[in-house]
Amino acid sequence: MGIAAFVALVGFSRAFENEWLKIYDSAGTEITVVQKTFLNTSVDESVGETLKTLPVVERVVPMVLNMMDITPDVNAIVYGFPADSYELDSLVITAGRRFHGNEPELMLGEVMAETLHKKPGDTLEIQGTPFKVVGVFHGGSALETGGVLMPMSQLQKLADLGNKVTAFHIRLKPAPGQSADERMRNARKIIEAALPNLKAVPASERAGNNQLVVLARSTAWGTSLIALFIGALGITNTMAMSVFERTKEIGVLRALGWKRHRIMKLILAEAAALGLVGGLCGLFLGWLALQILARIPQTASIGFASIRLDQAAETLVIAIMIGVLAGFIPAWRGAQLSPVEALRYE
Amino acid sequence: MSSCLLQARNLIKSYDDGNIQALRGVDVDIQAGEFVAISGHSGSGKSTLLQLLGGLDRPTSGEILFKGVSLSKSFDLDSYRSRHIGFVFQAFYLLPTLTALENVQIPMFEGKLNARQRREKADALLRELGLAHRLNQYPNQLSAGERQRVAIARSLANDPEILLADEPTGNLDSENSARIMSILTGIQTGRNMTLIVVTHENDIARNAPRNIQIRDGRIHSQ
Numbered sequence: 001m002g003i004a005a006f007v008a009l010v011g012f013s014r015a016f017e018n019e020w021l022k023i024y025d026s027a028g029t030e031i032t033v034v035q036k037t038f039l040n041t042s043v044d045e046s047v048g049e050t051l052k053t054l055p056v057v058e059r060v061v062p063m064v065l066n067m068m069d070i071t072p073d074v075n076a077i078v079y080g081f082p083a084d085s086y087e088l089d090s091l092v093i094t095a096g097r098r099f100h101g102n103e104p105e106l107m108l109g110e111v112m113a114e115t116l117h118k119k120p121g122d123t124l125e126i127q128g129t130p131f132k133v134v135g136v137f138h139g140g141s142a143l144e145t146g147g148v149l150m151p152m153s154q155l156q157k158l159a160d161l162g163n164k165v166t167a168f169h170i171r172l173k174p175a176p177g178q179s180a181d182e183r184m185r186n187a188r189k190i191i192e193a194a195l196p197n198l199k200a201v202p203a204s205e206r207a208g209n210n211q212l213v214v215l216a217r218s219t220a221w222g223t224s225l226i227a228l229f230i231g232a233l234g235i236t237n238t239m240a241m242s243v244f245e246r247t248k249e250i251g252v253l254r255a256l257g258w259k260r261h262r263i264m265k266l267i268l269a270e271a272a273a274l275g276l277v278g279g280l281c282g283l284f285l286g287w288l289a290l291q292i293l294a295r296i297p298q299t300a301s302i303g304f305a306s307i308r309l310d311q312a313a314e315t316l317v318i319a320i321m322i323g324v325l326a327g328f329i330p331a332w333r334g335a336q337l338s339p340v341e342a343l344r345y346e
Numbered sequence: 347m348s349s350c351l352l353q354a355r356n357l358i359k360s361y362d363d364g365n366i367q368a369l370r371g372v373d374v375d376i377q378a379g380e381f382v383a384i385s386g387h388s389g390s391g392k393s394t395l396l397q398l399l400g401g402l403d404r405p406t407s408g409e410i411l412f413k414g415v416s417l418s419k420s421f422d423l424d425s426y427r428s429r430h431i432g433f434v435f436q437a438f439y440l441l442p443t444l445t446a447l448e449n450v451q452i453p454m455f456e457g458k459l460n461a462r463q464r465r466e467k468a469d470a471l472l473r474e475l476g477l478a479h480r481l482n483q484y485p486n487q488l489s490a491g492e493r494q495r496v497a498i499a500r501s502l503a504n505d506p507e508i509l510l511a512d513e514p515t516g517n518l519d520s521e522n523s524a525r526i527m528s529i530l531t532g533i534q535t536g537r538n539m540t541l542i543v544v545t546h547e548n549d550i551a552r553n554a555p556r557n558i559q560i561r562d563g564r565i566h567s568q
Contacts, residue, residue: 252439255402256453256500257428340403343439 002224002231003279003319007286009220011307012293016216022141028086029061029169029203031187033195042164047195051168054194056187059171061085064155064164070126070148076112077147078126080155087169091144096120096135102153107135109145129158170200228322231278235326239271243334250334251342260335267331268324275323279316283307286315350414351378351507351540352399357408359394359563364406368394370563371408378507381534381541383554388546391563393512396544400433400510401426428456432501432509434530436516438493440485446472446496447481453503471499475529491522498529508540509533515547523547 033051035043051060064080081087083101091107097120099105106126108118113136118124122133131150139145156162170191175183184202191200243250250263287307307315357372368391376382376399386392397403398410401423410417417426427433440449450468459467472481475495485493494514501509511530515523527543527550534541543550551557558568 248439249441252441253452254424255427255433255439257424257431257456257504258452259422259424259456262455338403340397343402343435 001282001285002227002229002234002322003282003315004285004289005227005282006224006318007283007307007311007315008289008293009224010217011286011290011311013216013220014311015290016143019141019143022143028090028171030172030184031170031191031200032203033168033170033191033198033200034166035198042161043167043198045163045165047198048165048168050194051170051191054190056172056175056190057170058173059086061087061169062152062165063087063167063169064152064159064161065166066155066159068126068148068158070112070116070124074112074115077143078155078158079144079147079149080152081149082152086171088149091137091139091149093135093137096133099134099149099151102151104129104131104154105134106131106148106150106154107137108133109147109149110136110138111146112148115146127158169203228318232322232326235271235274235278235323236329238274239267239327239330240333242270243267243330246334247337247342247345250337251339251345254337254339255343263335263337264331267334268327271323271327271331272320273323274327275319275321276316278323279319282319283312283315350375351380351412352376353411353414354395354399355409355411357395357398357405357410359391359398359403360406367563369398369405372560372563372565374558374565374568376540376542378540379534379538381531381555382543383551383557384542384544384560385546385548385551385557386560386566390560392544392546392560394563395560396510396512396542399542400431400508402433424456428453428504430507432504432506434494434497434501434509434511434514436513438485438490438497438517440493440496440500442485445482445484446477446488446499449485449496450500450503453500457504468499468503471502472496475499489522490518491525494518494522494526495529498526498533502533502537506539508542511541511543513544513546515545515550527553 033043033047045062048060048062051057061081063085066078066080067075068078069075070078083099088098093107094110096107099107106124108116108124113119113133116124118133120133120135124131124133126148131154137144137149139147152165156164172183172187175186178186188200188202192198253263253266290307352375354372354374357369358367359369360367372391372395374395384392384395394403398405401417401421404418404423412421412426412430415421417423440446441452444452447465447468450471451464454464454467469481472478475498477492477495477499480488480492480496485496488496494517509530514530515526518526530541530543533539543554545551551559556568559566
């Protein structure tokens with residue numbers, strides 16, 4: 001169960017991170033400019049004017065991001081962009097149109113539209129404000145297709161943000177003669193020199209360290225470690241019982257000349273096998289949990305998670321290591337048994 | 347002319363902080379190729395003596411010499427048991443989850459044989475003991491006499507110089523007892539091994555060329 005919790009929680013947070021990366025990738029965003037302070041998403045909108053003047057910057061888009069209760073049962077990420085944002089160009093409108101200007105209009109990702117049973121022309125009331133659904137779109141990321149898009153000014157009003165934004169997304173100008181790394185390093189240096197209170201983060205890093213992802217990852221690892229610890233205690237108990245029940249068997253092996261280290265290896269191999277089997281079961285249960293999470297409305301919008309091969313391998317390695325660590329004390333105790341004492345044991 | 351293989355010098359073994367004395371100063375010499383019975387009543391200390399000679403336990407004081415070399419000073423007891431001693435127990439002590447063929451291979455894991463060689467050797471030993479048709483049976487599928495024959499095959503797995511049998515016929519009927527003793531003495535003469543049998547059965551003690559009688563932790567006669 002510990003492994004299942006680990007797979008489900010860490011898998012979910014990784015999928016979440018992965019979906020963020022897809023958003024940046026599909027829109028062509030290379031750098032995001034954000035506050036330096038953790039959990040502070042308030043950057044003044046006027047910063048955009050400064051960014052536009054920098055020689056390395058080709059396009060600048062302010063954006064607001066908020067996690068909201070769309071209905072009492074469904075929450076989702078709501079994105080606010082200006083209507084002319086390049087971020088919207090990568091979306092495929094499957095029904096209706098894009099929102100215009102600063103009207104109380106919104107677009108629904110196709111998963112969210114299905115969850116809410118809404119189509120263009122319908123009205124959706126969010127936190128007391130009625131919005132007209134003008135389009136349904138398909139995005140490159142589950143976070144988009146499970147999300148809501150509206151004019152940035154509307155989201156600022158809805159979330160009472162004034163003229164604050166979450167971040168600026170930036171496309172850089174080509175820099176002939178510079179490597180990709182040099183171009184990125186140079187751009188960050190120029191942006192941070194012009195705006196010393198902010199930081200310029202490559203989009204690939206931002207996907208992994210935005211506040212929502214960091215929180216999700218920390219929670220996932222924290223909870224998983226507790227679950228893994230409890231799982232390790234279970235394996236220790238199982239192995240201790242196994243050694244206890246097989247005292248006479250260990251005595252026979254010792255009497256026949258088996259050295260202590262061979263007894264230890266035998267018990268540790270069993271503990272590792274137990275960890276592996278537990279890991280495989282946990283992997284399956286974790287995968288099952290992710291499939292369920294991806295289908296219930298409360299979580300479907302955050303990101304559909306599948307388990308990658310490297311994650312499965314990592315999980316199995318962790319499970320085997322836990323098995324070996326948890327089996328160490330029982331193995332050591334088993335190896336210390338005197339053959340005579342063990343053979344006398346009834 | 348046989349040479350002295352095992353020597354016990356003033357062996358004392360006590361338990362419970364000295365409150366129980368199983369052996370109270372035992373001296374015994376055993377020659378290579380000898381068949382020795384150790385007899386005595388229950389609790390006399392005969393099994394304790396066998397355990398000390400076989401390196402299953404260490405004496406509280408005194409010394410055991412194997413080929414003139416002190417066990418406590420010069421031998422790793424695990425290696426001593428693995429290379430030089432074969433054990434046969436009253437309760438057989440076969441591992442229930444392994445077949446006869448696998449049980450016989452257990453001691454060989456401390457040797458240098460590969461998996462195929464281990465299997466071939468175990469196969470040959472079991473055939474030698476008349477168990478060719480029982481190779482892949484589990485202990486609970488074998489009769490008591492067959493189990494003891496598997497245990498004897500296992501005791502020969504590493505070609506030891508000494509075979510130690512602790513009440514090897516204790517769980518057998520008279521017919522099987524006679525057969526097992528016949529097998530053990532046949533192995534002793536055929537392989538020129540040293541055979542030490544702990545027994546409380548007078549017939550076995552009487553038929554052994556040498557009988558060491560133990561009483562209250564001391565040698566009574568030998």
